[in-house]
Amino acid sequence: MADVLPTVAPRKSLLALERIPAPVWVLGLLLLAMPAFASNFVLFQIFGWSFILGMIALSLMVLAGYGGMVSLIQMTVAALAGYVVAILGTSGVTQISLGWPWWLYIPLAILIAAVFGTLVGALAVRTEGIYTIMITLAIAAAFFYFTRQNYGIFNGYTGFNNVIPPAWFGVDWRQAVPFYYMTLACAVLSYLAVLWMSRTPFGLALQGVRDNPRRMAALGFSVTAHRIVAYTFASVIAAVGGILLVWQNAQVTPGTAGIPQVIDILVIAVVGGLKRPIGPFIGALIYAILSVFASDILHAIGMSGERFKLVVGLGFLAVVGFSPDGVLGLWDKYQARREANRDPLLGGGR
Amino acid sequence: MAQARTAIVRTADRSAAERLGSVSTGNALELRGVTKLFGALAAISDVTLSVRPGERRAVLGSNGAGKTTLFNCVTGDFLPTSGTIRLFGEDLTNFPAHERIRRGLRRTYQISLLFGGMTVADNVYLACLGVSRGRFSLLRPRPSDAIVARAHELIEAVHLTRARDTLVSALSYGQQRQLEIALALAGAPRFILFDEPAAGLSPTERSELVAILSGLPDHIGYIIIEHDMDVALRVAESVTMMHNGRVFKEGTPEEIENDAEVQELYLGGGHG
Numbered sequence: 001m002a003d004v005l006p007t008v009a010p011r012k013s014l015l016a017l018e019r020i021p022a023p024v025w026v027l028g029l030l031l032l033a034m035p036a037f038a039s040n041f042v043l044f045q046i047f048g049w050s051f052i053l054g055m056i057a058l059s060l061m062v063l064a065g066y067g068g069m070v071s072l073i074q075m076t077v078a079a080l081a082g083y084v085v086a087i088l089g090t091s092g093v094t095q096i097s098l099g100w101p102w103w104l105y106i107p108l109a110i111l112i113a114a115v116f117g118t119l120v121g122a123l124a125v126r127t128e129g130i131y132t133i134m135i136t137l138a139i140a141a142a143f144f145y146f147t148r149q150n151y152g153i154f155n156g157y158t159g160f161n162n163v164i165p166p167a168w169f170g171v172d173w174r175q176a177v178p179f180y181y182m183t184l185a186c187a188v189l190s191y192l193a194v195l196w197m198s199r200t201p202f203g204l205a206l207q208g209v210r211d212n213p214r215r216m217a218a219l220g221f222s223v224t225a226h227r228i229v230a231y232t233f234a235s236v237i238a239a240v241g242g243i244l245l246v247w248q249n250a251q252v253t254p255g256t257a258g259i260p261q262v263i264d265i266l267v268i269a270v271v272g273g274l275k276r277p278i279g280p281f282i283g284a285l286i287y288a289i290l291s292v293f294a295s296d297i298l299h300a301i302g303m304s305g306e307r308f309k310l311v312v313g314l315g316f317l318a319v320v321g322f323s324p325d326g327v328l329g330l331w332d333k334y335q336a337r338r339e340a341n342r343d344p345l346l347g348g349g350r
Numbered sequence: 351m352a353q354a355r356t357a358i359v360r361t362a363d364r365s366a367a368e369r370l371g372s373v374s375t376g377n378a379l380e381l382r383g384v385t386k387l388f389g390a391l392a393a394i395s396d397v398t399l400s401v402r403p404g405e406r407r408a409v410l411g412s413n414g415a416g417k418t419t420l421f422n423c424v425t426g427d428f429l430p431t432s433g434t435i436r437l438f439g440e441d442l443t444n445f446p447a448h449e450r451i452r453r454g455l456r457r458t459y460q461i462s463l464l465f466g467g468m469t470v471a472d473n474v475y476l477a478c479l480g481v482s483r484g485r486f487s488l489l490r491p492r493p494s495d496a497i498v499a500r501a502h503e504l505i506e507a508v509h510l511t512r513a514r515d516t517l518v519s520a521l522s523y524g525q526q527r528q529l530e531i532a533l534a535l536a537g538a539p540r541f542i543l544f545d546e547p548a549a550g551l552s553p554t555e556r557s558e559l560v561a562i563l564s565g566l567p568d569h570i571g572y573i574i575i576e577h578d579m580d581v582a583l584r585v586a587e588s589v590t591m592m593h594n595g596r597v598f599k600e601g602t603p604e605e606i607e608n609d610a611e612v613q614e615l616y617l618g619g620g621h622g
Contacts, residue, residue, distance in 0.1 A: 201479050201487040201497075208465055208476050215463040218425060219533065220451035220480030229486055 031184060040176035045292060048179050048248055050285040051187035055241035057268040057280030058190055059234035065274040066198060067230045068210035071124060073136040075265045076143045077117040077235045078242025079257030083147070083154060084109035085163060085243050086252050092162030093155050102166040106243065113239035114232055121231025125224055140262045148254040159253030163246050174247065183244055187281065190237045194277040197233060206230050260309075267312070271319045273328025282327050290315050376439050378403040378541050378571045379424065384433030386419050393419040394595040397433070401541075406563075407573045408586035408603070412615075416595035417575045418460060421543045425457050426450050437541065452481055454540030458530040458547055460575075466519035470510055473518055474501040474532050481537030500536070508532040508562060524555035531562055542572040548581045560584055583607065591615075 035043055056078045063069045088105035091097040124135045147154040165173040165182075173182055197203045206226055208216045213223045246252045255261070264287065272283025290312045295305030323329035379401040386393045394416035401407050409417050422428040424435055426447035435443045442450050465473050478497045479485055491498050505514050508528040513521060518529065527547055534542050544563070548556050556578065563585040566572070576582035583589070583603040591599040591612055599612055606612055 196490070197488060200490050201484050203488075204468075204472065204476060205479060205485055208468075211465055211467065212463055214427065214447075215459075215465070216476075216480070217447035218427075218451060218457060218459075218463070219477050220448050220537070221485060222446070222448045226485075 035177045035180060043180040044176040044248070046285075046288050048176075048183045050281065050288040051183035052241050052244045052248060052284075053265070053268055053287060054272075054281035054284035055187055055190045055244070056238050057265050057272065057284055058194060058277055059238035059241070060265055060269045061274050061277055061280045062194055062197070062234040062237070063230055064269065065276070065279075066203060066206050066210060067227060069125065069227060069230070070129075070133050070266070071121075071136045071231070071234075072133055072140055072262050072266060073117065073120045073124070074234065074238045075262045076140040076257045077113050077120075077238040078245060079147075079252060080116050080143070081109040081113035081239035081242035082163070082246030082252040082256060083160070084112050085246055086160035087153065089163070091160040093160050096153070096155055097160065109243055110236055110239040113242065114235040117235025117238065118228060118232045121228045121235075125227035125231070137259075137262070140257065141259060144254050144258055147257075154254070157254065159251060159256070161251040163252060164250055165247040174250065179248065183248075186240055186244060190240065191277050191281070193237070198277075202226075202229065267316050269326075271316055271326050273326030275325060275328050275332075279326055279328045286315065286319075286327070287312065377401060377436070378405065378438055379573070380434075380436040380439075381420075381424070382434045382436075384420070384423055384430045384435060386416075386423055386428055387431045392595050394423065394592075397592075397595075397597055399590060399597060401571055401573060403438070403540075403571055404568050405571045405588060406586050407571075408582040408589045409573055409575050409592060410577075410579075410582060410589060410606070411592035411598070414594075415592040417592055418545060419595075420592070421457060421545055421573075421575065424450075424543060425455065448480075454538060455543070456534040456536075456539040456541070457543040458527075458534050458545055460545040460549065462523075462526045462530055464518045464526060464529060464533075467517065469515050469517055470505060470521070470529060471501060471514045473529060474504050474536065477501075477533040477536035478504070504532045504535055507535065509558065524551050527551060527555070527559070528562070531559075535566075539570055542566075542570060544572055544574040544576070546575055546577060548576055548578045556581055579607075 034047065038047070056074050059077070060071060060074045063071045063074075085105055086093075086097060088098050088100045088108060089102065090099050120136060120139055123139075124132050127135055147159070148157055150156060167173070171178050173179055198207070205216065205221055208219075209221065209223050209226050216226075217223050245256070249256075268283040268287045269280050270283070271286055272281065273279030291308060294308030294311035297311060298305050298307055319326060319330075323333065325332065377400045379399070381397055381399040384397045384399075385395050397416075397420060409420065411417050419428065423430045426442070426445060426449075430443065433443070434441055437450065437453055437455055440453065442453065442455075445453075465476070468476075475491075475498060478501045482497055484497065502514070505511055508531050510525060510528055510532065513525060518526065521529065527550070531544075531547065534544070547563075548559055551559060560581060563572075563574070574582060574586060586603060589599075589601060589603055589606040590597055591606060593615060598615070599606060599609060601609070
């Protein structure tokens with residue numbers, strides 16, 4: 001726990017450049033320069049998708065990692081934001097979409113999704129463990145069936161197609177390079193927002209609620225209120241991810257928040273690791289790579305490409321089998337072993 | 351001790367406490383017929399108890415007498431099955447735990463319920479934050495932040511300055527008990543419930559504990575549950591004896607010490 005908990009003593013700015021370690025600089029430069037050497041497919045389908053899924057999984061990490069609440073509603077919150085964009089903005093379903101300007105429908109999409117996430121949170125926080133999972137899963141399933149059966153607002157089974165981002169600055173943001181930078185910027189901002197939140201009074205209190213709710217109540221904190229506000233915060237991140245997801249697919253359908261997709265977000269977060277906000281992005285990248293290339297691997301060994309979920313599942317089992325804390329847990333184990341092997345006098349490895 | 355007292359007085363934000371106290375009348379804590387049933391078992395039964403503002407009371411009794419259950423009912427960890435609980439005249443019986451804390455009630459726990467993965471400073475900061483208005487703030491504290499400054503004062507008051515940046519899990523048991531007291535003193539406490547604060551402490555640590563408790567500002571009353579009679583009778587001006595979930599005897603430390611029934615029941619007889 002110590003590695004995720006901040007020391008609340010006043011600190012320098014999160015963006016103090018001298019505090020950013022060298023590997024982060026390298027990673028940042030690599031990501032910025034990626035369009036110079038990666039194909040459009042990799043930029044759009046692997047990294048763009050990873051950033052989006054990473055953001056939605058990050059919203060789960062906020063709840064599970066900092067708040068101790070495993071929620072299966074995050075993909076639904078994301079899809080709702082996507083639906084609002086399609087309904088209030090423009091889409092191929094002109095008889096339903098209202099064609100409002102982007103500066104109205106984007107904030108409204110985030111707001112409506114956040115209110116929905118908060119209401120679900122208000123129900124879910126009164127339970128713990130498996131019951132939280134069941135309640136959020138039940139609401140996610142209800143949302144899926146509702147959107148599939150409602151044609152007046154959600155256009156039923158077919159949903160909305162041709163939902164594309166506005167042409168800000170005259171740029172087509174669905175082109176691979178602009179889309180890559182847009183999703184990268186949103187992912188980095190979400191990551192920094194979560195990192196920032198974790199070191200604020202609210203974030204520290206949320207972690208206290210996770211570790212010892214009884215004690216937190218005895219210190220004057222409303223445990224329920226803190227948990228609900230965490231849902232609101234997480235929903236905003238999920239909503240932004242949802243809008244980007246709809247723009248990437250150019251469509252939103254009930255299947256966007258189907259039960260498999262809802263579960264996938266949990267898989268991504270667990271595979272990456274719930275201890276730190278970088279975990280969900282690692283999990284999302286692994287998931288995207290496996291999902292995109294699994295059918296090729298299966299074809300190569302003479303199996304049907306439709307069974308790509310098998311590869312994803314095996315990958316999930318392999319990671320959690322070796323490390324219940326996901327890839328981050330493996331990294332922590334490696335670091336701990338390196339530390340243990342360090343020569344106490346000379347500092348080098350033994 | 352004088353230093354500790356000065357620090358605690360400053361930290362306890364006396365003006366806030368007086369402001370809160372000014373709206374209340376009568377007893378600091380008043381229990382009327384409080385009963386807590388667990389199924390058919392009455393952990394406490396028809397407990398009636400009054401503690402004046404600033405009074406220091408010891409609640410004594412053998413294991414299972416219902417002392418900690420009594421605390422849990424007062425703090426809201428358990429809702430009583432029947433009876434009423436008033437703090438400075440306000441009926442708190444059905445209030446959630448955090449609302450009672452915001453009205454000036456504090457407690458320490460028999461088994462330390464601290465945040466082991468956080469530093470001492472973070473633990474005390476959380477305690478100060480819990481009774482402040484910045485609980486949901488998304489702004490990180492500045493060096494001049496009043497809550498941070500108050501947390502540091504409290505750490506000093508309980509003699510943990512050197513361990514300020516130490517993880518709580520690395521503290522000695524005695525230091526953890528001291529930290530428990532720091533958490534109870536955060537904000538503007540008006541009434542504190544100490545649940546066996548001396549349990550497991552060395553003789554030196556006990557002396558330090560007695561100094562801290564004796565050094566509390568006069569306006570802060572408390573109830574202390576303590577098996578160490580020496581500690582309990584040194585820091586309390588009145589004593590309530592409990593037995594089988596009921597109030598068995600009340601009086602001054604001298605009266606209780608010299609009561610034949612108490613000696614028979616609690617000390618097993620044979621004591622002079």
